[in-house]
Amino acid sequence: MAGLGPGKGPGGAAEPRPLLVKIVMAGESCVGKTSIVRRYTEPGSPPAGSPATSYMATIGIDFKVKPVMFNDTRVKLQIWDTAGQERFHTLSTSYFRGAQGFVLVYDITNLKSFQSITIWMNDIYEKAGDEVDVILLGNKCDKESERVVPKQKGEKLAWEYGMPFFETSAKENVNIEHAFSVLTKEILEKIKFCSFAFQQYVSDELSALLNSQFVY
Numbered sequence: 001m002a003g004l005g006p007g008k009g010p011g012g013a014a015e016p017r018p019l020l021v022k023i024v025m026a027g028e029s030c031v032g033k034t035s036i037v038r039r040y041t042e043p044g045s046p047p048a049g050s051p052a053t054s055y056m057a058t059i060g061i062d063f064k065v066k067p068v069m070f071n072d073t074r075v076k077l078q079i080w081d082t083a084g085q086e087r088f089h090t091l092s093t094s095y096f097r098g099a100q101g102f103v104l105v106y107d108i109t110n111l112k113s114f115q116s117i118t119i120w121m122n123d124i125y126e127k128a129g130d131e132v133d134v135i136l137l138g139n140k141c142d143k144e145s146e147r148v149v150p151k152q153k154g155e156k157l158a159w160e161y162g163m164p165f166f167e168t169s170a171k172e173n174v175n176i177e178h179a180f181s182v183l184t185k186e187i188l189e190k191i192k193f194c195s196f197a198f199q200q201y202v203s204d205e206l207s208a209l210l211n212s213q214f215v216y
């Protein structure tokens with residue numbers, strides 16, 4: 001992929017490697033996870049739900065890479081698309097470990113997919129810890145006439161978990177780019193804060209050590 005390895009900047013100086021961020025898609029089968037990833041990483045592909053596309057369940061696991069720039073930081077998003085089918089559940093959740101962010105998806109026309117969000121959240125906490133960044137997406141908002149999950153219910157659930165929420169349409173490209181950009185921003189802020197806290201800790205420890213040397 002062009003421009004992702006260590007290269008030369010405009011002035012000939014070596015550019016730092018892009019920051020690798022692992023994001024995992026989660027949610028029931030058929031809610032639109034693959035379509036959202038394709039919409040985001042392959043903008044030219046036929047839209048989900050159009051006659052040119054037919055549903056093919058994800059078998060096992062797949063990932064796509066999306067390079068993005070964020071406030072002068074080069075970021076390489078590695079987006080893992082898991083299979084929502086029950087028979088792949090153990091395999092899918094085994095990829096949750098080490099993820100920095102999750103895109104948790106339900107389908108606004110499928111009540112069961114919304115009701116299972118709590119179960120998915122438990123899986124996320126169990127495998128990736130409860131400090132991880134998660135965003136909740138109510139997908140297929142273009143199908144308003146078939147809606148069974150009111151928007152307020154999605155907002156309330158997201159509020160209870162303290163996570164951002166968007167209704168999206170992979171078919172009509174509603175809120176997809178925005179959702180990923182909000183998640184990336186949250187992850188980067190956390191990384192920045194952690195590295196600051198670590199530096200602070202090292203510097204405090206170092207000062208304490210130096211001070212103790214001068215006691216004599």
Ligand SMILES: Nc1nc2c(ncn2[C@@H]2O[C@H](COP(=O)(O)OP(=O)(O)OP(=O)(O)O)[C@@H](O)[C@H]2O)c(=O)[nH]1
Pocket residue numbers: 027028029030031032033034035036047048049050053054055056057058059082083084085139140141142143168169170171172
């Ligand atoms: N109308 C509409 N259809 C969508 C949208 N997103 C996905 N679809 C359709 O919903 C079906 C399932 O989409 P997928 O993206 O394969 O769903 P998935 O969550 O990846 O499913 P699994 O791989 O089984 O976990 C396909 O027929 C898509 O074309 C959307 O925003 N609007």
